[in-house]
Amino acid sequence: MNPALLSIKDLKVYFELRQGLPLPWREPDVVKAIDGVTFDILEGEVLALVGESGCGKTTIGKTLLRLIEPKAGIIQYRDQDLAHLKGVSLRAMRQKMQLIFQDPYESLDSRQSVFDILAEPLVIHQRVTQKKDLQACVFEALESTGLHPAAEIAQRYPHHLSGGQRQRVAIAAAMILEPEFIVADEPVSMLDVSVRAGILQLMLALRHQKNLTYLFITHDLSLAWVIADRIMVLYLGKVIEIGPSDRLIHAGTHPYTQALVSVIPSPIPDRSREQIILKGETPSPVHVPEGCRFHPRCWKFQRLGSPKECLTQEPDLRQVAEGHLAACHFLD
Amino acid sequence: MNATAVPASRPPNLWVQVWEIPLGRAGIILLGIVLVLSLVGPVVFPFNPKDITSTAADILQPPSSMHWLGTDELGRDVFRETLVGARLSLLVGLLATAISITLGSIIGLLAGYYRGAVGITLMRVTDFFLVLPLLPLIIILAAIFGQSFSITIMVIGLTSWPSTARIVRSQVISLRERQFIERIRSLGATDLRVIAVHILPNVLPLIYANTVLVIAGSILSEATLAFLGLGDPVRVSWGTMLHFGFVAGAAGRGAWWYLLPPGLGIVLVVLGFTLAGHTLDQLLNPRLREF
Amino acid sequence: MSTLLDIQDLAINFKTRSGDVHAVDGVSFQLEAGKVLGIAGESGCGKTTTALSIPRLLPSNARLVRGHILFDGVDLMQFSEGEIEKIRWKQISMVFQGAMNALNPVKTIGAQIIEPIVWHEPAIARGDANQRVLELLERVGIPAARARSYPHEFSGGMRQRVMIAMALACRPKLIISDEPVTALDVMIQAQILNLLKDLQKQMNLAMIFISHDLSVIAESCDEIAIMYAGKLVERGSIRKVFSQPAHPYTQALIRSFPNIYGKQELIHGIPGYPPNLIHPPTGCRFHERCDRCIDICAQSEPVLREVGEGQIAACHRIGETLP
Ligand SMILES: Nc1ncnc2c1ncn2[C@@H]1O[C@H](COP(=O)(O)OP(=O)(O)OP(=O)(O)O)[C@@H](O)[C@H]1O
Ligand SMILES: Nc1ncnc2c1ncn2[C@@H]1O[C@H](COP(=O)(O)OP(=O)(O)OP(=O)(O)O)[C@@H](O)[C@H]1O
Ligand SMILES: [Mg+2]
Numbered sequence: 001m002n003p004a005l006l007s008i009k010d011l012k013v014y015f016e017l018r019q020g021l022p023l024p025w026r027e028p029d030v031v032k033a034i035d036g037v038t039f040d041i042l043e044g045e046v047l048a049l050v051g052e053s054g055c056g057k058t059t060i061g062k063t064l065l066r067l068i069e070p071k072a073g074i075i076q077y078r079d080q081d082l083a084h085l086k087g088v089s090l091r092a093m094r095q096k097m098q099l100i101f102q103d104p105y106e107s108l109d110s111r112q113s114v115f116d117i118l119a120e121p122l123v124i125h126q127r128v129t130q131k132k133d134l135q136a137c138v139f140e141a142l143e144s145t146g147l148h149p150a151a152e153i154a155q156r157y158p159h160h161l162s163g164g165q166r167q168r169v170a171i172a173a174a175m176i177l178e179p180e181f182i183v184a185d186e187p188v189s190m191l192d193v194s195v196r197a198g199i200l201q202l203m204l205a206l207r208h209q210k211n212l213t214y215l216f217i218t219h220d221l222s223l224a225w226v227i228a229d230r231i232m233v234l235y236l237g238k239v240i241e242i243g244p245s246d247r248l249i250h251a252g253t254h255p256y257t258q259a260l261v262s263v264i265p266s267p268i269p270d271r272s273r274e275q276i277i278l279k280g281e282t283p284s285p286v287h288v289p290e291g292c293r294f295h296p297r298c299w300k301f302q303r304l305g306s307p308k309e310c311l312t313q314e315p316d317l318r319q320v321a322e323g324h325l326a327a328c329h330f331l332d
Numbered sequence: 333m334n335a336t337a338v339p340a341s342r343p344p345n346l347w348v349q350v351w352e353i354p355l356g357r358a359g360i361i362l363l364g365i366v367l368v369l370s371l372v373g374p375v376v377f378p379f380n381p382k383d384i385t386s387t388a389a390d391i392l393q394p395p396s397s398m399h400w401l402g403t404d405e406l407g408r409d410v411f412r413e414t415l416v417g418a419r420l421s422l423l424v425g426l427l428a429t430a431i432s433i434t435l436g437s438i439i440g441l442l443a444g445y446y447r448g449a450v451g452i453t454l455m456r457v458t459d460f461f462l463v464l465p466l467l468p469l470i471i472i473l474a475a476i477f478g479q480s481f482s483i484t485i486m487v488i489g490l491t492s493w494p495s496t497a498r499i500v501r502s503q504v505i506s507l508r509e510r511q512f513i514e515r516i517r518s519l520g521a522t523d524l525r526v527i528a529v530h531i532l533p534n535v536l537p538l539i540y541a542n543t544v545l546v547i548a549g550s551i552l553s554e555a556t557l558a559f560l561g562l563g564d565p566v567r568v569s570w571g572t573m574l575h576f577g578f579v580a581g582a583a584g585r586g587a588w589w590y591l592l593p594p595g596l597g598i599v600l601v602v603l604g605f606t607l608a609g610h611t612l613d614q615l616l617n618p619r620l621r622e623f
Numbered sequence: 624m625s626t627l628l629d630i631q632d633l634a635i636n637f638k639t640r641s642g643d644v645h646a647v648d649g650v651s652f653q654l655e656a657g658k659v660l661g662i663a664g665e666s667g668c669g670k671t672t673t674a675l676s677i678p679r680l681l682p683s684n685a686r687l688v689r690g691h692i693l694f695d696g697v698d699l700m701q702f703s704e705g706e707i708e709k710i711r712w713k714q715i716s717m718v719f720q721g722a723m724n725a726l727n728p729v730k731t732i733g734a735q736i737i738e739p740i741v742w743h744e745p746a747i748a749r750g751d752a753n754q755r756v757l758e759l760l761e762r763v764g765i766p767a768a769r770a771r772s773y774p775h776e777f778s779g780g781m782r783q784r785v786m787i788a789m790a791l792a793c794r795p796k797l798i799i800s801d802e803p804v805t806a807l808d809v810m811i812q813a814q815i816l817n818l819l820k821d822l823q824k825q826m827n828l829a830m831i832f833i834s835h836d837l838s839v840i841a842e843s844c845d846e847i848a849i850m851y852a853g854k855l856v857e858r859g860s861i862r863k864v865f866s867q868p869a870h871p872y873t874q875a876l877i878r879s880f881p882n883i884y885g886k887q888e889l890i891h892g893i894p895g896y897p898p899n900l901i902h903p904p905t906g907c908r909f910h911e912r913c914d915r916c917i918d919i920c921a922q923s924e925p926v927l928r929e930v931g932e933g934q935i936a937a938c939h940r941i942g943e944t945l946p
């Protein structure tokens with residue numbers, strides 16, 4: 001196994017919800033968006049982060065890039081602790097880590113031409129000084145993301161590009177500083193199905209060429225299965241299972257993972273498959289259930305007759321097999 | 333979610349858009365007329381403030397073929413005086429607005445971008461200025477610092493920025509949450525760069541619209557100050573004309589030709605700027621446009 | 624089984640400043656009572672336009688170029704606005720994507736569901752109408768006690784259930800659902816799909832189910848119609864179309880979705896983008912993106928042909944033995 005590029009230890013991110021006047025005796029509600037997660041991201045891998053809406057996927061991604069301040073925990077990047085980096089050294093680190101957003105319509109400045117969008121990172125970090133080199137760099141980045149002819153595309157504005165082309169521009173802008181680590185937050189979910197494959201192929205090709213590591217955020221488990229080496233499942237701000245992607249899909253052990261996998265729609269019509277449909281919806285991260293946070297919706301908990309552990313004790317991640325961990329009191 | 337590239341054409345020039353709306357067009361026409369008159373007028377019809385007569389027959393005379401709009405209490409030609417007065421009124425309005433908008437924009441940008449102590453403090457200061465009764469304050473300031481052209485400009489500029497600051501701030505707050513700003517920040521851009529290169533261009537249209545409205549307000553403030561006798565006594569503006577007209581008892585003596593031209597001038601200019609400003613605002617303000 | 628809905632050669636244009644958009648061009652299909660038909664295809668291929676034309680809810684710049692929509696044997700296109708009003712809700716109702724966000728925020732859920740009932744059945748007693756609302760809520764999995772709640776007290780999934788309850792309020796024969804689960808989370812999506820499936824069986828409803836997600840259609844429909852650039856390119860039973868897709872577009876579309884019960888390989892895409900519908904390509908509309916395109920494809924338009932039992936497709940190269 002590769003060494004870890006990032007080691008995250010007991011990371012917590014809380015948001016305070018302000019309601020009404022900030023009176024001293026009124027405790028503000030706290031959203032425990034990330035409630036103590038520990039995991040590694042290995043060098044050169046694609047780690048998929050999956051889970052239902054609001055479970056904290058985006059929050060983790062942004063916290064790793066220090067766009068959101070963690071409340072507690074360590075984010076170790078090789079031998080540096082990112083969580084406490086400041087000023088110039090933080091800005092220097094930013095070159096190594098980039099973010100690709102879900103919505104290419106929103107993540108580009110509509111007043112900038114494609115050329116300016118791509119040149120900006122280079123200018124910020126003073127990578128090139130000559131105008132000629134700048135142009136060469138930008139054109140090369142465009143060509144390498146499949147945007148031909150570069151000279152023509154560079155002059156366009158985002159609203160003159162299709163959704164897929166915009167996402168390519170966003171990818172080119174993220175790659176131009178030659179980062180090592182990319183957080184891709186639902187990079188294809190706004191795109192038409194026929195365009196998705198091209199973007200994913202591009203991302204994976206760049207990974208091999210440039211030796212990249214990806215944290216790939218998605219709510220689509222089947223997509224995670226085809227593109228990631230490992231999958232990590234998040235529930236209400238906690239990691240509940242992590243393991244090699246094929247194992248996790250076909251031999252997942254946590255009742256939540258099993259339920260999620262069972263409801264993946266499949267283009268092979270087969271009505272005999274048994275679906276585990278969880279009742280209700282994810283509880284609010286302001287009031288996290290006691291004990292195992294999944295127990296109110298857990299089918300196993302109900303089947304086993306409400307065992308006491310689940311109500312009182314938060315399960316820790318335990319090894320199920322080599323490199324496969326899950327957090328449940330009742331792992332088979 | 334449409335994948336096909338839409339060959340969207342750039343929206344036409346802003347002033348062209350204002351022109352297409354009737355009220356905006358009226359505003360532009362009004363302003364154009366006033367501007368041309370104030371620039372060309374005094375060249376064609378020069379006005380000499382020292383051209384004072386001592387013969388009572390020339391004082392406060394009604395319009396005649398010699399003096400199209402009659403004469404003032406010193407026997408000077410009101411028509412020529414009005415043309416020159418326009419220059420000063422417009423100049424004070426523009427310069428005071430430059431101060432006001434610069435200050436308001438900078439404070440608004442900073443207050444919106446920094447949400448911590450800096451932002452809160454700036455906003456408190458803005459709110460403080462916003463609730464101050466402005467006219468008495470201006471009067472006091474003008475009274476303290478004396479009556480001169482530049483003091484008038486400073487006083488108006490330094491008291492009228494808070495509304496701009498508020499408008500800019502609220503726009504910046506929504507902008508800074510936008511993903512493209514977050515992306516730029518994640519690239520490692522400095523705050524100065526984010527504000528100057530990405531946020532400012534996006535609030536600029538709003539600032540334009542506001543500028544036009546502030547000019548109207550400044551011209552009105554200047555006229556008010558001058559009318560109250562707090563203007564620069566050696567220069568002619570519409571405000572000082574009204575002031576001296578009143579002092580000379582033009583109203584009581586039925587000399588409408590002395591008060592009407594500057595009064596009408598003020599009304600028309602303010603109306604022109606307000607119409608153009610509101611139309612711009614309508615075109616640019618995202619909140620109004622959605623409905 | 625009787626044919627409930629028969630769409631014949633439907634063609635719809637949108638008038639725009641840059642020209643007429645040929646959004647739907649010669650689409651025909653039939654739907655039997657109690658069956659579910661899925662309509663799939665890329666964004667902009669005309670799914671919503673086809674669906675909205677049935678209850679005549681198209682925007683004002685739309686124009687019916689030709690075609691007939693026979694519902695229970697009568698042509699809806701000949702109806703006056705007043706007559707079609709009577710058909711909506713009572714015979715045909717709709718569930719839209721994002722409609723759950725269009726609920727009136729200041730009215731209770733119950734008051735909003737009762738509206739179409741008293742509107743379309745003026746003779747109904749107030750008590751009976753209320754009773755029906757409570758039954759409907761229970762039916763879509765919302766406790767009847769919550770009829771007095773306001774929309775903001777409900778999550779997205781719950782509001783979509785309310786929309787379904789409203790669609791059922793006047794006991795229609797046909798429900799048209801346009802991307803009913805697209806914005807919803809995976810588990811909620813499964814809940815809603817199951818609910819729709821159960822209701823459809825219990826009440827013997829006919830349903831048109833529009834989605835860009837083929838796997839969702841595979842899970843919930845009996846038949847599928849695949850549209851491309853305003854044309855129907857393939858139609859048939861779910862089993863047939865998914866196991867032996869005949870049209871190259873259908874094949875490419877199916878390969879665009881990962882399938883956890885198949886091989887773990889990266890999905891395939893379709894090169895290029897859908898064409899501009901103001902000037903659709905000549906010949907087969909798909910030919911520019913098709914890997915099996917030959918000369919004739921650019922020149923003449925293929926017609927729908929039978930390719931298997933109850934399965935039709937429009938491609939010049941059908942019938943050739945595959946390489
Ligand atoms: N700035 C914030 N202030 C308060 N709460 C927040 C903030 N950002 C996120 N949250 C809350 O934190 C939780 C996690 O949010 P996050 O955006 O990380 O979820 P997600 O898994 O990315 O969801 P989605 O799939 O919808 O994108 C949610 O409950 C959200 O409401
Ligand atoms: N009101 C309108 N005026 C002009 N063109 C329109 C209008 N509505 C739709 N169109 C065009 O008609 C075509 C078909 O649109 P339609 O909404 O039916 O597609 P769709 O298959 O439902 O797509 P999606 O998956 O994005 O919902 C598209 O090219 C669209 O741009
Ligand atoms: Mg997210």
Ligand SMILES: [Mg+2]
Pocket residue numbers: 670671672801
């Ligand atoms: Mg649609």
